[in-house]
Amino acid sequence: MSEQDQITGMPKDTSAGFVALIGAPNAGKSTLVNRLVGAKVSIVSRKVQTTRAPVRGVAIEGASQIVFVDTPGIFAPKRRLDRAMVRAAWSGAHDADLALVLIDARKGIREDEEAILATLPDVKTPKWLILNKVDTIDPPKLLELTETLNERAGFDQTFMISALNGSGCADLLAALAEAMPEGPWLYPEDQLSDLPMRMLAAEITREKLYERLHQELPYASTVETEKWEDRKDGSVRIEQVVYVERGSQKKIVLGKGGETIKAISMAARKEIAELIGQPVHLFLFVKVRERWGDDPERYREMGLDFHD
Secondary structure, three states, X not given: OOHHHHHHOOOOOOEEEEEEEEEOOOOOHHHHHHHHHOOOOOOOOOOOXXXXXXXXXXXXXXXXXXXXXXXXXXXXXXXXXXXXXXXXXXXXXXXXXXXXXXXXXXXXXXXXXXXXXXHHHHOOOOEEEEEEOHHHOOHHHHHHHXXXXXXXXXXXXXXXXXXXXXXXXXXXXXXXXHHOOEOOOOOOOOOXXXXXXXXXXXXXXXXXXXXXXXXXXXXXXXXXXXXXXXXOOOOEEEEXXXXXXXXXXXXXXXXXXXXXXXXXXXXXXXXXXXXXXXXXXXXXXXXXXXXXXXXXXXXXXXXXXXXX
């Protein structure tokens, strides 16, 4: 081991690469990335299309560093934001060293999966099939689905997992480590995500927003961190804005007597504090910004391409 290796603690003969996860909304991509990274780097929600822009989570397995790209769910786009999200998902697949195609085994091949299978031949990246939620399907049906998917797409490898309980995930991580190209690590050893902390904090609040208002709140809402102040007592003061498109949506987010926004703030504050290891003072404001989904600045904030 060289003197530099001893200083950094980095092993010799390292490998590193990018692995993109693609799949339909709610296939479990974010849950799997968090499981493989060993920490929460991508928000999880029952609400479809929660992930809006590619989020990178970094895992280390032996001498290999694996950078997972959690892409937005691929679906039939109807709006500008939808189209930008789907473009981001396919771009992540094209640019990666390896693509994991995640299929919800319980749901099988539906319209969204058909669209993905039809486009996969355009992706020249090596592709592995990941069947998720396999604990929810009978083995004969699982075998039949596996054979059908491999006949349709000719995947290089197939893995059966449960991202929720971790079954099969250790084997998948070990195989990914073996598949990464030789080369230096791409991120510092202690870095788990490429998201700036203020953006990750906004994503946590957006998750709590969706958890609290899954049915009531329309998809057209977003959260931005406007101020982040490190205070002398070791705590952090954070100010965030929840943007909605109509006044009626603002009333939903605030709740009667401000009860809803207080509950969202409390849940987000607790998780952000655990993430950064510091006390957090979180202040949430709700503002109406009509048609924010057509605002180029919002797309830049999310790392998406605005062009139609």
